Amino acid sequence: MDLPTGLPYPGLGFLLTLVFGFWLSRRGRPYNGLLFNIHKLIALASVILAATRIYQLLKPLDIQAPIAILLVISALSVVALFLSGALMSANQGEYRTIKLIHNASPFILVLSAACTAYLL
Numbered sequence: 001m002d003l004p005t006g007l008p009y010p011g012l013g014f015l016l017t018l019v020f021g022f023w024l025s026r027r028g029r030p031y032n033g034l035l036f037n038i039h040k041l042i043a044l045a046s047v048i049l050a051a052t053r054i055y056q057l058l059k060p061l062d063i064q065a066p067i068a069i070l071l072v073i074s075a076l077s078v079v080a081l082f083l084s085g086a087l088m089s090a091n092q093g094e095y096r097t098i099k100l101i102h103n104a105s106p107f108i109l110v111l112s113a114a115c116t117a118y119l120l
């Protein structure tokens with residue numbers, strides 16, 4: 001079976017990550033292990049798929065500084081999501097601040113990705 005090109009899988013994965021994130025959050029702490037692992041693994045798979053697709057899309061292009069800056073912002077928000085998620089699950093650090101970072105990062109990610117798509 002031929003897999004369609006484009007970004008449907010990372011996009012769908014991102015939506016599923018959000019759904020499982022809200023579900024995990026609603027169940028409260030201590031976190032439900034199954035929901036936590038599904039949330040984390042879908043996030044990881046989506047990031048790998050998205051990074052592969054973006055690399056393929058951008059490889060033949062001459063990247064301008066604004067796009068490079070937006071890509072760095074997107075990458076940093078992904079790092080922030082994984083670090084904050086890991087810290088919350090390990091019960092480390094100041095929970096309210098870390099959760100705020102985890103809640104704000106998806107907005108920064110979507111905004112920087114949308115601006116990148118617009119500039120391309």
Ligand code: HEM
Pocket residue numbers: 017018020021022023024025026029031036039040043044081082084085086088089099102103106
């Ligand atoms: C693309 C990556 C990710 C996105 C977009 C994302 C998004 C979300 C969202 C929207 C919530 C619900 C927050 C709320 O209801 O206030 C959430 C909760 C959570 N996520 Fe993520 N997440 C991502 C990756 C991760 C990773 C990699 C981990 C673990 C290493 C993780 C751990 C958690 C935990 C522990 C919660 C529950 C927080 C709480 O309410 O106490 N997340 N996530």
